[in-house]
Amino acid sequence: MSADFWAGYISGAAGIIIGNPLDLVKTRLQAGTPAPVIDSTATPSPQGFKNHFDRAGTLVRGATAPILGYGALNAILFVTYNRTLTLLGDSPALPTNLFKVWCAGAAGGLASFVISAPTELIKCRAQVSTTSSITSWSVARDTWRHEGIRGLYYGGGITSVRDAVGYGFSFWSYEWSKRALTSPQDTDTQAAMKVLLCGGMAGVVTWASIFPLDVIKTRVQTQHQNTPVLRHEQSPLVHSNVNTHNNRLSTFQIASQAYKNEGATVFFRGLGICSIRAFVVNAVQWAVYEWMMRMLQAR
Template sequence: MPADFWAGYLSGAAGILIGNPLDLVKTRLQAGTAVSGPDDASSARNFRSNFDRAGTLVRGATAPILGYGALNAILFVTYNRCLTHFGDDPAVPNNLWKVWCAGAIGGLATFVVSAPTELVKCRAQVSTGATSSWSIARDTWMREGIRGLYYGGGITSIRDAVGYGFYFWSYELSKQAMTTTEDTDRQAALKVLLCGGLAGVVTWASIFPLDVVKTRVQIQAVDGPSPAVLEEWSRLLQSEPEPVRAEKFRRLGTFQTARQTYQNEGLAIFFRGLGVCSIRAFVVNAVQWAVYEWMMRLLKQE
């Protein structure tokens, strides 16, 4: 395997280990009333309520640790190869448009891993029971097959393509603006952390509404939501006076989910959790880029 594969894999796994607690809060804030009854609507917005017990801190982390490492490996390998194909040097790129395009292609290539990983992670994180990532993946496979694991894959692939385009673009832009040939090793390392953190914040700010819709599409259960949620939806939509039955429920597509979310909760819902996500993004991506750059230098020396 090439050096960028292992550097990407290890940096991705490190990022998940550090950022999972805040990612859990972000997912639950995005889900909102989609997974809670009317009596629990306020708790969906409460930061502390998302950490109901110690195990919650690592809930949903298994799938991302395994999957995101592979995702990051695919991402960096594809990005480097595309940028080379475009006639630019991945180590010191000169054309930021080519950087964005290579990043977008890399993000699109991660679809095969990111779609099922995100689905399992989101469902595990919004689960109120002791449901593991493995049991969710197994149940989804048995009930719906491979198609079920890729539910919401369309919006996921768009989110990843746009997001990773801005990810590499913002990293290289800030790196070129900050670094000089006179930097010491310590200064260079600190600037990598800062540039990586800024890249993470820019990325999530550019795709957060898409991520909200993706989360809500993927957390829809096969048999529909709980009766309490169905009654709440019926009240909000003012559709049927009698309680809506589960057998009437059909999972919504991306555009239907976006429209219903806007009608029920307004424009603000598409940015709920952005603050938590920005903090997480800065920390996680600062670490990821530092690990990636360090591993690349180490592996190339060997």
């Protein structure tokens, strides 16, 4: 397979391994899932943040699907981006037109939907669960068993829009920051540090541009995990959803309900922790991608 496929795959997996603990907190904040409470008589405090990691296994909760899925997603993303930019008459190695870069990034994001939609659904449902028996594998198995492939793509519409817009800004902001910060006179160390900085900045810009869409997506995909009955999860997670399948709210209804009940600030809940995660994860992903591309193309 091509160098950009493997570079994208490995960089995607590396980013997930590093960013999963912070991603778990972001997902729970977006979905409105409370942190596990150690002392039921205690009042809420800053310790609530720490309580999201109520046990060692929580650090990697929901990571299996992303590690497998986002490696493939990143591979599809970068291959589609490079091919699309070439078709638009620009060079992936040194693009000159930032609008074409945005369009190619959006095309890559849209193509990655085939992986990101089921991966996001499995990840989010596993992450909002507070029961250790619920894993990525059990969510995927039960969803497939009770709802088939359609169930795995529930919330796919909002996911595809989020991905197209987000990855458009991701590639655009990365190339823009590289133009602004890098120089041919940079040493190897300076170039490496600037790649990390540009990648981190691109991650923050990307998530800031799509965060309200991501909040809505998370709530669409996990809406029945937020009911009091399902929080106790005394029956199989997805099986419980079958009984309420006809009562699921649409994307628009979820957004309207969230705004009515919690105000506009709900669409930015978790943005702070997400920005920290985005900077770290995207810095690593871009650095690994650039390094892998140089290594594979040199062979």
